[in-house]
């Protein structure tokens with residue numbers, strides 16, 4: 001058992017001392033990453049990000065952020081959903097192995113220092129630079145919306161999320177890399193103008209390729225193609241049995257295509273019996289196995305894979321206040337740290 005395993009919630013004192021240098025004692029550095037609480041987490045979040053976070057919390061000082069302010073940049077019309085979504089996301093994080101004894105979970109809107117720092121960083125960020133951010137350009141094109149100030153400054157708030165912790169490393173999906181690049185630019189500009197303050201954080205790309213949805217499109221709750229961590233084994237089996245496979249294959253005796261077939265992509269990720277998977281692939285290509293058999297085994301393997309997560313999840317939902325209590329506790333543990341950074345910035349920018 002590593003020393004990091006026995007680490008507990010950072011006390012206010014250790015959080016403060018950690019601002020002195022990016023590499024806190026006994027760790028490889030500091031991580032800040034997070035999710036917008038848009039709803040329950042699915043198996044794409046699990047294999048893409050949550051498993052990676054669970055490993056990293058042993059070696060790094062980790063802050064995992066519930067970015068609830070960011071939700072409002074697009075979804076401000078549905079305030080009634082947000083609190084439940086936050087509870088669901090935190091519950092799923094914990095079920096997936098995020099451990100509040102090793103990592104600190106924080107709620108963005110409860111630490112207004114995030115927003116205050118974003119306002120200050122906005123002073124040294126041009127509108128033209130923000131208008132070039134690809135996620136922004138895509139969103140106004142796709143949603144055909146009239147962009148709000150909040151949407152334009154989304155990545156400035158994200159930069160503040162990262163810089164206020166003086167994080168070294170930000171594990172994210174590929175779509176987020178432009179935001180990390182902006183964060184690095186803002187850190188450089190601040191350091192040049194006001195003296196060395198922020199480490200330039202590195203983005204760390206999620207290792208696993210993105211898992212497709214059950215219909216082979218991008219997995220997304222609103223497409224109805226996601227398997228949630230909170231789904232029952234029966235629901236999961238049903239979703240697997242109706243998965244998209246090779247559409248050109250009409251009978252089990254037709255040779256099928258394995259590449260780009262989500263059933264086999266899932267087998268590769270969730271079925272630990274690699275020999276069985278190779279045998280299925282061979283017989284599928286030869287037209288010697290039916291989709292039903294392949295899917296049945298996938299459903300079993302996936303349910304086995306998810307069993308420990310579901311067990312933890314069912315324990316958690318018995319105590320409905322527990323997830324939010326853990327989030328509040330983490331938030332309070334982080335408060336002295338974000339206050340210290342904000343004060344430093346206020347002082348350097350001439351406001352103290």
Ligand code: TRP
Nearest residue numbers: 032033034035036067158161162
């Ligand atoms: N923008 C991120 C996403 O949509 C969420 C996020 C907010 C974030 N603040 C962050 C991620 C800071 C990493 C670091 O996934």
